[in-house]
Amino acid sequence: MGALRQTQSVESKHKLSNTLRNWLPILHSSLSDLPEAMAPFVEANPVVELKNGYEEDFEKKIPKKIISGAVSNSRTEQIEALTIQSRSLFEILDEQLGAPLFPTPISQKIALFVVENLDENGYYEGDTETFCQTHAIESDTFEKVRQRFAHVEPIGIGAKDLAESFLFQLDNAEISDSAYALALKVINNMQEIHSYSSEERFAEVIHVISTFKNPPNIEYQEDSAQIVPDLMIYFNDDNEIEVKLNDAYYPTINIDANYGVEHDFVKEKIKEAKSLVDALDMRKATLYKVGLMIVEYQYDFFCGGQIMPLTLKTLADEFGHNPSTISRAIANKYIACDRGVLAMKEFFTTAIDDDVSNAAIKEYLISLVKEESHAKPLSDMKLLEKIEAKFKVKMVRRTIAKYRKQLNIAGSSERKKLYQLGG
Template identity: 30%
Template sequence: MRQGQSLVMTPQLLQAIKLLQLSHLELQNFVDGELERNPLLERDDGPDLPLRPEGGDGPLAADPESFARAESLNTQEGMEGRLGTGLDNVFQSEQPSAARSEANGADSLPIIGGAYGSRGGSFEDGPEGFESGLTADLSLQDHLSAQLDLAVSDAAQRIIGRHLIDAVDDSGYLAEPVAEIAARLGVGVERVEAVLRIVQGFDPSGVAARDVAECLAIQLRDRDRFDPAMQALVANLHLVAKRDFAALKRVCGVDDEDIADMVGEIRRLDPKPGRGFGGSAAETVVPDVFIRAAPDGSWLIDLNPDTLPRLLVNQTYHARVSKAARNDEEKAFIAECLQTANWLTRSLEQRARTILKVASEIVRQQDGFFAHGIEHLRPLNLKTIADAIGMHESTVSRVTSNKYLTCSRGVFEMKYFFSAAIAATGYGEAHSAEAVRFRIKQMIDEESPSAVLSDDAIVTKLKAGGIDIARRTVAKYRESLRIPSSMERRREKVAMARSER
């Protein structure tokens, strides 16, 4: 026999942790699934209520007492009314479906839930008519498949062609190696290559290429411009990216005027031929928290009601079906549905409170950023926020994942406000890595063609500004900003100056 201690995570606790790290869209999908599975859950379609920290009209000031008030959302009526906690019966005025059918008469049609259930089957109600669902953007695969049917009559080649088309991504490139497609179909690589050449001749020009060089080569062949000099240029695109025109002239065997024309022609080509067709829909970032400046200089912090699912537990329906339960299995199912519904509404409430609590502390810690800009962003880590609000670091990490806040400076992921500290020279306060990265970009943007800053020069200027940083750190930050080296920048600026003349 052995005695010990262990932590047991209940399904309800696991659900609360899962909800905490879900994004807005993931949470909506999860709630939609629960609404389908649980007959006791109902969506609250009432008017939106503003979610504000307790203390209604007053701003959320940047002091500990006011931020402590922000931990409670709105009033008990506002928050619980939206999330459904503690509501007994909110559907008393609604007749049961069977009663509605009898009231409407035996000849009336049943109301079917789904796309048109709430509209009574009308195609004309609402902001968009029925015809809005009849059109869709033509996808690249559909466009290529239509051309394949016209260009290829052999059944085997059509099968190979459709597999190749399915492997084309949204940018128009072949995302799967030809050898893998050939192995999956059980045919020779040469046969797949032959069909690939047919597909590469389809519109748009350059589609189904395996890399950028092949994509540009296809487009140049269509224009009858793929001569030996242009072949050498396409084979050395890395020199084009570096603007090393001297090396390009030697490789291609042309003069200054010809190389300028050839590079200009390359730039007029489309490196992503598939982007003109309907691909996967871009997801719009919906902020979870609104940050607004108050007249007295403090900050108003609101939760976005559009990101908070509003669920209610239909206690009336629960009482009705509980009385009608005929055996233990049905009673157990009803009890489980009630428990799940109550836990879900409580978890959603706790999730909203935790998001507001973490966002409030982030605003308090990064007050300089919201007031003056990125140069005043302070070093911050998860432990600092966790200690301030009395939570674990893992909880703060889940809350800040895939959550966004919006302010006068734009929309930012909550993770953006956590950055490493860069030491200051002397006894000054440490600087945020993100603020230092911004300073580096600012200095490079302001440099002139005759005075391009090397990494060592940037280190010297930063140290003069009170930032103690190593050269390798400057190089790492510059590369993360996709800024080329000083030699490449000097070559690019000189080339641009010549072209302007």
């Protein structure tokens, strides 16, 4: 009996190693590149036939909950943007840089400058002060013109940060007057979103915010036509969150049973084909489990909140793999949800060094802002100094500014104005 168990163990281990050998390249490839990754295995095996999942329409495979409902138009546009992008974002904006929003030469000049200084997400990051000095324009005039981007399509473009983008979109959303007032508070204080959960209109506010584009140019981002999400995460009709594999978009492996299985060569090829099927199933199971973990740790995000700290090591420990393996596994993988199509890597924090994660730095940054003087808020340079002193790391100011924007924290001058308005 002992010898028999040993033989079974060796056979099982051999089968698993074959599957793993196939699994790694299949796991690491994006869904759109999966047929290409599988091609070497298929070409060397006469009993295998591969049917490409791209032969069917992508939109039909997205759960109706994601592309239907009160915001069906914007969500349908997002799906269409994944399949074909006929006009660039600049072309869309260029058509709007005239009357009625920008009827004068000065307003058109300002509007063009805003468009020319959009970052990769559609946020304005131009040097307003230099532009105004060069063209003898008052900063107040510039800002009034820029605020008209609240009425430019796609809504949210030209905002300075995520909070302002949401405010632009809020002014164009269908929302009750009482919920609108609460939405203003929530958007301006996103890091404390759950402090408003007891408010009467909180559910309506979260529903409306969850429909906003994030980032504002998500429909026009470069290479969006090639993005095919591995997972769909959405709330079903019972208001329960669901994780669904985009398995209908996977290639299908057919094993030809007409070959004579009495030949050793055919037996071996059928065995290899079954290992390939197992590897594809392992990819699905692995990414589905990743999706479940993301929902577990990032549930607040799917309800309209912010992405919480989650390290690759946490995921690696759960799977029993090295973090580098997990990093490659989630590379070029995407999730479709009510808040857009997002890269899986966006749900994870990375390390500044071996002992410090950017999540820890962000948490400390939040605590510094909470405790700062309302009369003299901390500048990014002051925040940088305190963070470097606490964590004994070297960083640059623009990294602090980037983290601040990710956390929806306004700049020091903006925070001072908000403190004054709040009494």
